[in-house]
Amino acid sequence: MLGQLVNGRAEAAVEAGDRGLAYGDGLFETLAVVGGQPRLWDYHMDRLLEGARRLGLPEPPLTTLREEARYLVQGADRAVLKIVLTRGAGEGRGYRPPARPLPTRLLSLHDAPLHPPEHWDGVDVRLCRTRLAAQPALAGMKHLNRLEQVLARGEWRDPAIAEGLMLDDNGLIIQGTATNAFAVQGRTLITPPLSLCGVAGVMRRYVLEQAEALGLGVEHRGLYPEELGGVAEMFLTNSVIGLWPVRAVANRPLAVGPVTRRLQEAVAGEALAPAGGRG
Amino acid sequence: MLGQLVNGRAEAAVEAGDRGLAYGDGLFETLAVVGGQPRLWDYHMDRLLEGARRLGLPEPPLTTLREEARYLVQGADRAVLKIVLTRGAGEGRGYRPPARPLPTRLLSLHDAPLHPPEHWDGVDVRLCRTRLAAQPALAGMKHLNRLEQVLARGEWRDPAIAEGLMLDDNGLIIQGTATNAFAVQGRTLITPPLSLCGVAGVMRRYVLEQAEALGLGVEHRGLYPEELGGVAEMFLTNSVIGLWPVRAVANRPLAVGPVTRRLQEAVAGEALAPAGGRG
Structure with missing residues (x-):
């Protein structure tokens, strides 16, 4: 400190x-x-x-x-x-x-946190058992009631796993423990709505604005883990890291593609991307 | 302090x-x-x-x-x-x-909190708009994530209303903001299960033990507010107050009956019932 x-x-x-x-x-x-x-x-x-x-x-x-x-x-x-x-x-x-x-x-x-620079080339993520409860009165806010995230982040200590995805009651992916989640399908970003649970990340908002400027479409919906086989790319965002591409979810590989790279570049200056790195 | x-x-x-x-x-x-x-x-x-x-x-x-x-x-x-x-x-x-x-x-x-002594003769309670989210990983625990209770307790300042009842996603009464809830039907206590939300109060446990000693039956289920017309008695418990009878929910009157009074007597010594009072 x-x-x-x-x-x-x-x-x-x-x-x-x-x-x-x-x-x-x-x-x-x-x-x-x-x-x-x-x-x-x-x-x-x-x-x-x-x-x-x-x-x-x-x-x-x-x-x-x-x-x-x-x-x-x-x-x-x-x-x-x-x-x-x-x-x-x-x-x-x-x-x-x-x-x-x-x-x-x-x-x-x-x-600044000591994340390995290669995280900006792609991270492996897992699916957490701890779910996000549906609470519209608190959804989206960055409030101090964060036991769900603490329990989810406590599920693994393997440093090869950079982040865990959290699902809602219906089994839809909503976000990572400390990141927001995006999928890419063609020229469209898919990101879960945060009206019932999850935190509306500042970097998420910034990415959505960059996407609009780049002419990308945006669809607000949750994703079932089984759907990930059908998406072209996936990435995670927060204010500190900027954007991490996802290269595998629960050991199922994903490609790190051009839309992800383009957005990563667009937001890198506003976050702690590695010095001289690709972020 | x-x-x-x-x-x-x-x-x-x-x-x-x-x-x-x-x-x-x-x-x-x-x-x-x-x-x-x-x-x-x-x-x-x-x-x-x-x-x-x-x-x-x-x-x-x-x-x-x-x-x-x-x-x-x-x-x-x-x-x-x-x-x-x-x-x-x-x-x-x-x-x-x-x-x-x-x-x-x-x-x-x-x-010791300064509750009016007449609360031990019966309190008026309201129904809160803030709901309790279903989160089995945290249900029952007295953890420090209490924004739902804070928001619910912030819904009213009228001192004539002693407590507010909180419902779950399905509209079933689960508990008060700082109390557990019981209804009485014949020789049976009805109290909501706390496996998805709510706090498993220590006084709730003590009351359930006293009920068993008195030969009362216990049913674990939530109650729709509309069902309250059909119950004989209702009461609220916590470790500090012991037991408060409920004499009205959202202006609909309830009787303060003998089962409530018997249990109130049984637990009074373990809580801050008013000195020389009925609690």
Whole structure:
């Protein structure tokens, strides 16, 4: 950890009674920092604002967050900035949200993760047993209730498997544990809808915009694992890695194709693609 | 707040990188303290052990927890003891559980809540819009992912409504936001199964044991709100309040009957029933 601010102060701790800890009552954002700049800042703030609105949190103080982020990331060439926003301490115990919450904001700067550079040439992924429950009141948000992802990511430790795909109650692929999933069929991207479960990734949004600019079509639907034999390409995205092509799902090989490569190139500058690499 | 121990030390803060805050990656228990004793201690520890097993946390240090609880509650006549157990700080960011986690334990003693004594004679409850998602991997556990309860409890502020009932995806009543629900039909208790959602309350278990001792039957099934017209009695339970009869659901009145009263009496000594009251 390279630096941290809790409500603007260089502290390393959060009040034990914070509702973020008690109930996961809050939101977070994880941003790539490249060349001293947090990337896709406005996209992350859009999602944070929308999440706060849906959870009934006070509007996030964007100017303060921007200043604190700038302070932390100065001089960081390649790093990860994490922002956590909680409903703060409560009026005593209990689920009831306080009428006038004093949110806690926590910014921390971390080393860039050490993913093998070859991940940007293609990763092997598995299918997780842990499913994503259907909860429209929370779907899409990057909130702090992430036990499903923790359990799913705990299913394997083999470093040869870069990510695991999570299915919904109906057995449809929705996303990876920490990534969004896309398939390519001809000139069309297929990506699962996130109205019932899953996280609406910032890089997912950015990829969809790039796809539109490239004249690609987009279909929003889940995919059964058995359908993957019929897709031309598949890839995973998040704000830190950018885009990883998928070269095998549960040992069934997939081709790394031109649409994936074109999109990877289009988003690489906004993420922590390997220096001088293909990302 | 009357006292607090974080990993055995009199601290008021938790490391900002704790996975309890980052992901809600942990468990909690809320115990009634009466006459200097935490009540139903073994039941709470049973649930904590089972939750830790299911989440893949190290076995909770029961002897240490007992000692720390004893230290905090000494001399407390009526109070609430909260125990939080998280997976601790991670190996850097990311959902993957550390191979050798160092859990964080947090014990805090709180004033007894100020519920109106007449709640033990019957409460008015509402039906919440926020539903409980079906997630068998987490159902029953008292884990730290509680946004559904927070959203549901945020639906009303009218103090005349003591609790809200939460339904599952199928529209069946599963529990209150912070209580378990029971209906009474003849000599049979009906209480929803908690294999897909909901929290398996310690007081629920205790009530079921008391019911067995009293020769009552038990049926495990959810109830549609429309069925409530046909039940004789209804009540809510948790470890702190013990048992509250329900006298109206969404303005439809219910009788407070003898089975409820008999069970309320049977469990009152293990909870914070009002001094000298009927609880």
